[in-house]
Amino acid sequence: MKTYEDLAGDGGSNIVDQVVSQREKLRGRLDKIKHKISIMSGKGGVGKSSMTANIAGCLADRGFKVGILDADLNGPSMCQLLGIDNKEKLNIDKEGVDPSIGALDIKVMSMDSLLPSPDSPVMWTDDGASAVWVSTMECTALRELLADTNWGELDYLLIDMPPGSDRIDNIRDLIPELEGVVEVTIPSALSQHIVSKSITKNNNLGVKIIGLIENMASYICPHCDEEGALFEGDDVKELSEKKEIPFIGRIPFDPRISKKSQSGKLFFNDFKDSITGKAISQAVDNILKSIPNT
Amino acid sequence: MKFLCIPCDEQMQTQTDGIMPAESKNISLKFKCPKCDHSIAMLTNKFETEFVSKIGVEMGGKSEVGSGPMSVVGTQLAEGKEELKNAAPTESDLEWTDEAKARIQKVPFFVRNMAKKTVINYALEKGITTIDAKLMDEVREKVGM
Ligand SMILES: [Zn+2]
Numbered sequence: 001m002k003t004y005e006d007l008a009g010d011g012g013s014n015i016v017d018q019v020v021s022q023r024e025k026l027r028g029r030l031d032k033i034k035h036k037i038s039i040m041s042g043k044g045g046v047g048k049s050s051m052t053a054n055i056a057g058c059l060a061d062r063g064f065k066v067g068i069l070d071a072d073l074n075g076p077s078m079c080q081l082l083g084i085d086n087k088e089k090l091n092i093d094k095e096g097v098d099p100s101i102g103a104l105d106i107k108v109m110s111m112d113s114l115l116p117s118p119d120s121p122v123m124w125t126d127d128g129a130s131a132v133w134v135s136t137m138e139c140t141a142l143r144e145l146l147a148d149t150n151w152g153e154l155d156y157l158l159i160d161m162p163p164g165s166d167r168i169d170n171i172r173d174l175i176p177e178l179e180g181v182v183e184v185t186i187p188s189a190l191s192q193h194i195v196s197k198s199i200t201k202n203n204n205l206g207v208k209i210i211g212l213i214e215n216m217a218s219y220i221c222p223h224c225d226e227e228g229a230l231f232e233g234d235d236v237k238e239l240s241e242k243k244e245i246p247f248i249g250r251i252p253f254d255p256r257i258s259k260k261s262q263s264g265k266l267f268f269n270d271f272k273d274s275i276t277g278k279a280i281s282q283a284v285d286n287i288l289k290s291i292p293n294t
Numbered sequence: 295m296k297f298l299c300i301p302c303d304e305q306m307q308t309q310t311d312g313i314m315p316a317e318s319k320n321i322s323l324k325f326k327c328p329k330c331d332h333s334i335a336m337l338t339n340k341f342e343t344e345f346v347s348k349i350g351v352e353m354g355g356k357s358e359v360g361s362g363p364m365s366v367v368g369t370q371l372a373e374g375k376e377e378l379k380n381a382a383p384t385e386s387d388l389e390w391t392d393e394a395k396a397r398i399q400k401v402p403f404f405v406r407n408m409a410k411k412t413v414i415n416y417a418l419e420k421g422i423t424t425i426d427a428k429l430m431d432e433v434r435e436k437v438g439m
Contacts, residue, residue, distance in 0.1 A: 002303055007296045011325060012308040018351040090377040096363040097378075114367065116375050123372035133341075136348045141367045144350075148363035 026147035026174065029096075033067070033154040035291055036175050037210065040202075041184040042194030044075075044163035047215045048184045050257055050267070051280075052160040053081040053106075055182075057266035058284045060104035064155035067099060069145060070110030071171065072162040073138050074122050078102070079112040082266070086118045096150040103266050109149040111141075139170050146174055165198040172207055179291050180208035182248070185236055186216045192239050199243050210290045211248030212240045213283055218252045220275050227252060227275075246290065249283025252276050297334065299327035309333065310354035310408050311415060314434045321402055323353055347403040357407035369399055369406075388417055391426040398430075412437060 010016070030036070039055070041048040049072065056066045070078040079086060082102025090113065091098040099107035111122050124137050151157065161167060161181075172178060181202055185195040195212070202209055214236035219228045230253055240247035254276035257267040271277045288294045297306040306325035313324055321343055326333040338346070346353075350366045362368075368378035390398070401409045416433045417425055 001300065002298055002305070004296060007298065007305040009305075010296055010308075011306055012310065012355060013351070013353045014355055015351050018356050019349070021356070022350060090375050092363060092377055094362070114364075114371065114374050114378055116373055120373045124370050133344050133348070136345070137366075137370060140348045140350055141370075144364045144367045 022143070022147070026143065029147055029149070029151055030175060030177070033151060033157045035155065035294070036157045036159065036178050037287065037291075038071075038159040038161050038168065038171055038178060038181045038207075039184060040161045040165065040168065040181050040198055041163055041191075042165070042196070042198040043185075043191045046184055046186045046191055047253075047257070048163070049077045049160050050081055051184050051213065051215055051251070052158050053078065054257065054266055054268040054280050055284055055287070056082075056106050056156075056158050057104055057268040058281055059156050060106055061269060061272070062284075065153060066104075067107040067109075067151050067154045067157045068102075069149075069157060069159045070108065070112070071142060071145075071159050071167060073111050073141055075162065076110040076112040076122070078108045078110045078160060080118075082106055082108055084108060084113070086112060086115070088113075090114070093150075096148045098150050104269060107151060107154070109145050109151075111145075135166075138167070142167065142170055143174055164194075165201045168202060168207060169205055172205055178207065180210040182210050182213060182287060183245075184213045184215050185239075187214060187230070187236055192236065196239060196243065199245060209245045210287055211246035212236065212243075213249040213251060214247070215251050216253040217250040220252045220254050222254060222256060222274075225275060246286065248286035248290075249279060251279045251283065295336075297325045297336075299330060299332055301332075302327055302329040304329045306334065308354045311412050312437045313405065313408050314412050314430075314437050321405060323405065343402050349404075351404060352407055353404050354408050366403060369403060387423070388414060389424040391424065393427045394425045394430055397427060 039048055039052040052068060056068050060066045068078050070076045079100060084100045084102045088100060099109045100113045102108050112118065115122070124134065159171060168181070183195050183199060185191045199209060216230050219230045237247050252275055254267070254271070254274060256271060257276060268277055268280055298304070299306055304327055306327050309324035309326045320337070320339055322335045322337050324333050324335050348366065364378060368374060371378070398406065398410055413425055413430060413433050417429060422429060
């Protein structure tokens with residue numbers, strides 16, 4: 001009787017070829033993007049997404065071609081932050097889906113780009129699917145958002161990760177050449193406790209940590225530039241020393257940063273010369289310094 | 295996974311037409327021996343079905359439609375933009391009613407195109423130009439399990 005090895009192919013489905021061609025398609029996309037960087041936070045609500053948007057704004061302001069993959073599948077916010085109208089039609093061709101174009105021509109692919117209205121929930125058709133299956137689905141969704149988007153040539157692709165450290169192993173598998181991760185935290189003890197777990201996980205996975213950003217480090221009054229403390233908390237710089245990762249930025253909170261971009265502009269680009277704007281620019285300097293060949 | 299016809303010592307081939315799975319999570323795949331025409335069914339449960347669906351591969355080989363962009367996300371999102379969903383059945387000159395379109399979309403991804411082909415072939419054979427739910431029931435009756 002014939003054995004497994006005696007039989008050529010799998011009976012007509014060519015599953016191996018299909019998986020190989022999935023990988024090749026992804027590779028073709030990624031090869032046109034010079035640098036890929038993930039932005040993570042341990043906890044939600046630390047301003048990670050608006051930090052991602054403003055870092056992108058700063059890079060675009062310096063003349064780089066920038067894209068953002070909104071990997072926060074269940075809480076997408078990039079379209080709002082970059083002033084992208086949900087009603088825009090999707091342009092789909094054989095090769096892929098065109099990304100949405102936001103402020104400063106930043107290219108965005110987000111679940112929001114795919115939903116019919118800004119209020120539509122991200123829901124999969126398998127009602128009653130278990131957590132494991134939802135997770136498998138999200139993993140597939142990430143691959144498709146990355147591989148099936150017509151990104152074109154980019155200098156930087158920023159990946160806005162969901163809160164926590166759940167999807168970073170997927171991203172690392174999809175993008176082995178990832179430059180690394182920027183961790184965002186706020187001075188509160190709880191946020192630092194959780195970001196510290198995220199740092200440990202990345203270390204275990206062998207994902208490089210570009211550095212730690214302390215967001216909402218203080219409050220800047222937009223009228224008089226007076227600075228005051230927002231959180232009673234531990235020193236973030238101390239955490240970065242303890243974890244032996246670079247401390248790359250201390251960003252004071254400016255209430256204008258979280259305003260929805262209705263003008264299609266980002267905080268950074270409207271207020272580049274504000275204290276917070278300058279701090280973002282400096283964090284970007286530090287990120288670029290950590291990446292070879294930039 | 296490969297299937298062997300023991301009497302013929304021959305690899306069984308995935309049967310790419312004549313299948314019409316229910317829009318459920320338990321589906322069957324047919325394999326046929328090219329020598330003696332004997333066929334067998336592989337039955338999968340909900341988890342096995344979902345698992346294969348989400349890898350984004352298609353049984354019986356990649357199809358034109360299945361190789362379109364965001365083919366899994368586009369069909370698995372409960373609410374998605376029209377443009378995404380439209381990657382659905384448009385090939386050939388046949389009309390699909392909205393109900394028929396919705397039903398074929400519910401067939402698990404990895405066998406959807408085989409099911410589609412089966413319905414289309416049946417319609418062409420009968421000279422029918424509009425595919426509706428009733429026709430799909432007919433096909434199911436004939437070839438389903
Ligand atoms: Zn046989």
